Amino acid sequence: MNDPANPVFPRVTALVFISLFLIFTLQSCALQQYQAEPLKLENISDEINSWGLDNPGLISFLKSNGILQPELDSSDFSLKRLYLIGLYYNPAMQTAYREMRKAQMVAQNSNYKINPELGVPLEHHSDTSNGQSTWTIGSVLSFIYERRGKREARQAEARIRVINTKLALQRLVIDTYYTLERDYFYYIISSLKIAETENEIAVLRELLEKLQEKYKLGAVSQFEISTFMLDLQKRLFELNLLENLMQERKDRILAGTYLPYNEYENINIHYIDPLSYIEELYRNSDLPASNPAALQTTMLAHHVELALSLNAYAQAEAKLKLEIEKQYPDIVLSPGFIFDQSDNIWTLGASWVLPLFKNSRQNLQIRKALEDRKIRQHEIVDKQKNLLNFLYQKYNAIVRENKTLAVSDSIITSIEKRGRLVQEQLAQGGTDSIALLRNRLEYYRAKQRQTSVYQDAVNAMSELEQLLQRDHHQLKLRQVADIWIENAKPGEINEQAD
Numbered sequence: 334m335n336d337p338a339n340p341v342f343p344r345v346t347a348l349v350f351i352s353l354f355l356i357f358t359l360q361s362c363a364l365q366q367y368q369a370e371p372l373k374l375e376n377i378s379d380e381i382n383s384w385g386l387d388n389p390g391l392i393s394f395l396k397s398n399g400i401l402q403p404e405l406d407s408s409d410f411s412l413k414r415l416y417l418i419g420l421y422y423n424p425a426m427q428t429a430y431r432e433m434r435k436a437q438m439v440a441q442n443s444n445y446k447i448n449p450e451l452g453v454p455l456e457h458h459s460d461t462s463n464g465q466s467t468w469t470i471g472s473v474l475s476f477i478y479e480r481r482g483k484r485e486a487r488q489a490e491a492r493i494r495v496i497n498t499k500l501a502l503q504r505l506v507i508d509t510y511y512t513l514e515r516d517y518f519y520y521i522i523s524s525l526k527i528a529e530t531e532n533e534i535a536v537l538r539e540l541l542e543k544l545q546e547k548y549k550l551g552a553v554s555q556f557e558i559s560t561f562m563l564d565l566q567k568r569l570f571e572l573n574l575l576e577n578l579m580q581e582r583k584d585r586i587l588a589g590t591y592l593p594y595n596e597y598e599n600i601n602i603h604y605i606d607p608l609s610y611i612e613e614l615y616r617n618s619d620l621p622a623s624n625p626a627a628l629q630t631t632m633l634a635h636h637v638e639l640a641l642s643l644n645a646y647a648q649a650e651a652k653l654k655l656e657i658e659k660q661y662p663d664i665v666l667s668p669g670f671i672f673d674q675s676d677n678i679w680t681l682g683a684s685w686v687l688p689l690f691k692n693s694r695q696n697l698q699i700r701k702a703l704e705d706r707k708i709r710q711h712e713i714v715d716k717q718k719n720l721l722n723f724l725y726q727k728y729n730a731i732v733r734e735n736k737t738l739a740v741s742d743s744i745i746t747s748i749e750k751r752g753r754l755v756q757e758q759l760a761q762g763g764t765d766s767i768a769l770l771r772n773r774l775e776y777y778r779a780k781q782r783q784t785s786v787y788q789d790a791v792n793a794m795s796e797l798e799q800l801l802q803r804d805h806h807q808l809k810l811r812q813v814a815d816i817w818i819e820n821a822k823p824g825e826i827n828e829q830a831d
Contacts, residue, residue, distance in 0.1 A: 382593045384422050390820075391421050397816045398808070409603040412517045413808060415590060416510055420817060422591035429505055430818065433498035436491070443491040444484065447477040447663070475667040483658035490651035497644050499814075504637040506814040509589075511799040515792065516585050517602075518610070522788050523579035525607045529784060530572045533777040537565045540770040547767070611787050620797055625728055628801065632724055633717070635802045642716045646709040653702040660695055720800065727797040734790035741783040748776045 385391075395405065395417050404414065420426060452473040541561050547553045587597045620628075633639060752772045758764040804810070 381591075384592055386418070386592070386596060386599065391418065394421050394816065394820050397820050398813060408599065408601045410600050411603045412514065415517070415586060415600075415602070416513050416808075417813070419513065419589045419591055420506065420509060420813070423505075423509065424591070425505055426502070426817065429498070429502040433495070433502060433818075436495040436498045440488070440491040440495045443488045447479055449477070450475040452667075473667050475665050478664040478666065480658055480661055480663070483655065483661070486651055486655035486658050490648060490655060493644055493648045493651055497641065497648065500637055500641050500644065502818070503811055503814045504641070506817070507637060507799070507802055507810050510808065510810055511795060513586065513589055515795055516582055516589070518607075518791055518795070519788070520579060520582035520586060520602065521604060521607045521610065522784065522791075523575055523582060524604070525784055526781060527572065527575045527579065529777055529781045530568060530575060533774060533781070534565065534568050534572065536770055536774045536777060537561060537568060540767065540774065541565065543765075543767050543770065607784075607787070611791055614791060614794065618794060618798075620728075620731055620794060623728075625725070628724060628728060628797075629721060631803060632720060632801050636720060636800070637802060639713075639716055639720060642709070642713045646706070646713060649702070649706040649709045653699070653706055656695070656699045656702045659698070724797070724800055727793055727800060730793040731790065731797060734786065734793055737786050738783075738790060741779070741786050744779050745776070745783060748772065748779055752776065 392405065395414065396402075398413075398417055400414055400417065404411070410418075452475065454469075454471045454473060456469045541558065544553050544558050544561060548555065548558055583602065586602060587600060590596075590600070592600075752769070755764060755769050755772050759766065759769055802810075
C-alpha cells in the first residue's frame with residue numbers, strides 16, 4: 334500500500350509508466366515509413382535502351398539453356414536463341430515474377446501471431462473522500478489468442494496463391510514460345526511462297542512473249558493474251574503482298590526480343606528450308622499416329638490453364654474455411670494494473686466478442702464464399718470441356734491435313750510426269766514450247782497450293798502441341814521457367830513480417 338500522505342510516489346510512477354508506454358509505442362510505429370518512389374519515364378527509356386546482346390546475365394541465361402559459345406558468337410539467330418532472348422527481357426515476365434515473390438513473402442509470414450495490445454485506462458472520479466485521487470491511471474496488456482483453424486485456413490490460402498503465381502509464369506513461358514514458333518514458321522514459309530510466285534511470274538512473262546509471237550502469225554487471239562497479262566498483274570500484286578507479309582513477320586520476331594532498335598541490325602534470323610523444317614517437324618512428332626484418348630490424358634495432366642482452374646477451386650475452398658473460422662471470436666486475456674494515491678490494484682480479465690444479434694455481414698461473406706466455390710466448380714467443367722473440344726478439332730485437322738498433303742503430293746507428281754511427256758513430244762516435234770510453259774505454270778501453281786497445305790498442317794500441329802503442353806523436343810519449357818527464376822532475375826525472399 335502507498336502512504337496517502339505522500340502523493341509524490343504515484344505521480345512519479347504514472348509519469349514513468351506513461352514515458353515507457355510512449356517510447357514503446359512510438360518505436361513500433363517507426364518500423365515502417367512511407368517512401369515515395371516517383372516514376373521517371375526518361376529513366377525507364379534509358380533502362381530499356383540498355384538491354385543488349387552482350388548483357389552478362391543474358392549470356393548466362395542462354396548458356397544455362399543449352400546455347401553454346403559458337404552459336405553466341407554467330408550473327409545467325411536460331412528460333413531457340415531468339416525465344417530465350419525475348420523471354421529474358423520480356424517485361425511481362427518481370428510482372429509475373431514480382432507477383433510470385435509477393436505471394437511467397439505472404440506465404441512465408443502467414444503463420445504470424447496477433448501482436449499483444451497495451452492499453453492505458455485513465456479514469457476520473459468525482460468522489461475524492463477518504464483520500465481518493467481525482468484521477469486513476471493503469472496499464473492493461475491484452476493477449477489475443479487466434480483459433481488454430483483460422484490460422485491454418487489463412488496459411489492454406491497463401492500457399493495456394495504461390496502455386497497460382499508460378500503456374501501463371503509457366504503459362505507465359507509456354508505461350509510465348511508457341512507464338513514465336515508460329516511467327517518464325519510463317520516468316521520462312523513466306524520466303525518459299527515468294528520464290529514460287531517469282532517462278533510463276535517468270536514463266537508467265539516467257540509465255541506472254543511466245544503468245545505475242547503467235548499473235549503476229551494470227552495463231553492466238555488478243556483476248557487470250559490479255560487474259561495472261563491480267564494474270565501477270567495479279568501475280569505481281571500478290572508478290573508485293575507476300576513481301577510485305579514477310580517483312581511484317583520479321584518485324585514481329587525482332588520486336589519479340591525486346592531489344593533496342595539499334596540491335597536489330599546485328600541479328601540475322603537463321604533461315605532453314607521450309608520443306609526441311611516441315612519434314613523434321615513431322616518426323617519428330619508422334620501426333621498423327623497418336624490415339625485421341627491418350628492425347629486427352631496427356632492434355633488433362635499437363636495443361637496449365639486446367640491446373641490454374643483446379644487451383645482456383647482449392648483457393649475457393651481455403652477462402653470458405655477461413656470465412657467459417659471467422660464466425661468464432663478470438664479470445665483476449667488482459668492482465669492489468671490500476672493505481673491511484675491510495676491503492677494499487679491488480680486486475681485480470683478475459684473477453685471475447687460475440688454479436689448481440691445475428692451476424693448478417695459474416696453470414697453474407699460465407700454465402701459469397703460458397704457461391705464462389707460453386708462458380709469455380711463450373712469453371713473447371715467449362716475449361717475441361719472447351720479444351721477437349723479444341724483437342725478434338727485440332728487432332729482431326731491434323732488427320733485431314735495429312736490426307737490433303739498426300740493428294741497434293743500426288744498432283745505434283747502427275748504434273749511432273751506430264752512435263753516429261755511434253756518434253757519428249759517437244760523433242761519429237763509433236764508440240765511447241767507453249768505447251769511446256771503451260772505445264773510449268775501449272776506446276777508452280779500446284780506448288781503454291783501445296784505450300785499452303787503445309788502451312789495449315791504445321792499450324793494445326795503447333796496448336797495441338799501448345800494444347801498438350803508436353804516437353805518440347807528442343808526445349809523443356811517448364812525447366813526454362815525455373816532457370817529464368819533462378820538465373821535470369823535472381824531475388825531471395827528475405828522479408829519478414831512485422
